[in-house]
Amino acid sequence: MLSKAKDFLRRQVRGAQRASQYPLLLPHHTLTETGIKTISGDNVPLSPTTRAILAQSDGRTRLADIAKKAKASKADVIKTQDDGLILIWRSEVPAEAPQISHHPHSIVISPHLDDAALSCGGRMLGDQAVLVVNVFSKTAWWRFGIGDDQREKIQTCREMEENLVARLSGAAMVALGLPEALLRGYPMEDVFGRVREEPSSSTATQIFLSNVTVTTENPLSHWYLPLGVGNHVDHILTRDAAISVLRQAAIKETHVHFYEDLPYAAKLGPTADFSGNVHGFILHEEILEIDELLTWKLELLRAYWSQFRWSELAELGVYARAIGESAAEICWGPSEKSA
Secondary structure (H helix, E strand, O other), X not given: OHHHHHHHHHHHHHHHHOOOOEEEEOOOEEEOOOEEEEOOOOEEEOOHHHHHHXXXXXXXXXXXXXXXXXXXXXXXXXXXXXXXXXXXEOOOOOOOOOOOOOXXXXXXXXXXXXXXXXXXXXXXXXXXXXXXXXXXXXXXXXXXXXOHHHHHHHHHHHHHHHHHHHHHHOOEEEEOOOEOHHHOOOOHHHOOOOOOOOHHHHHHHHHHHHOOHHHHOOOOOEEEEEOOOXXXXXXXXXXXXXXXXXXXXXXXXXXXXXXXXXXHHHHHOOOOOOOOOOOOEEEEEEXXXXXXXXXXXHHHHOOOOOOOOHHHHHHHHHHHHHOOOOOEEEEEEEEEEOO
8 A cells, every 4th residue: 555655656756747748659659549559469448538548659749649639647647657558768769760861979789779879878879970880680589578570570670660769869779681580590598609500600790891982981980889798699699790890991990989888788787897898909998977868768768668578677777877987878889909
């Protein structure tokens, strides 16, 4: 009883604080006459009030206006967020994802469709000139049932999520279309292990080389590559392929940085030392303070509903607050070339 009262009071406070912000129904949920149907196939009945709230959560209507039109309280709108049905954004949500229209200041090389935002979401929100290059963007995993008959649905879902993250963050995104490890014959138990000799191991480099104009046309950009924390084979292949291509393009080492792969780095704790994680480099920490952006980074990550529960995302917030004097993201940059 006391717990319910506390939840109610928290929602009242959050509703007042976020009254001028913009709720958006997550794209995984489709409204029906009686509730919602999730992309995983579940039919969830909803009260008329809740359904009315969701029907107006279009990313362009303020929370206070939604509550008024639905004849609900602001706390009722917050409850739909707690139930994993909406996210609430700081400004109106654009209808279309941004396009590359200028030279990016930061180029984030992302092994999969969620890695850039997980590890560099604060940077994406704080830098208005970011390009994300998704490498193994053909995917086969979500937290629901996995099978050959689900692959098209999974791919569609993952692309919707990434499109939403682009719209929220303002980062332009391109996809290289390589199949992830599960689609290249790796069983789940081998995904975090030794990279096999496989045609795709050279394909990653070839794909980068075919897009080498991205490097030669952006000599002043800073590049952010995965450290490979957790030893996911796709992260290792992405990192090593990117290093190879950037060297061939004569990109300055001072413009190359390695981000801590989340959530894997968080599981190792805030004192983990990754200075020797990349062969051929001795690395030092580069701390990016994101204290004012952390709330929005976590809200951004709600878009990955098919991948993470909120409790898992909240753990990333705990880690971010533990690694610096204020909330932060850490990259590792070369301090000197090893012999």
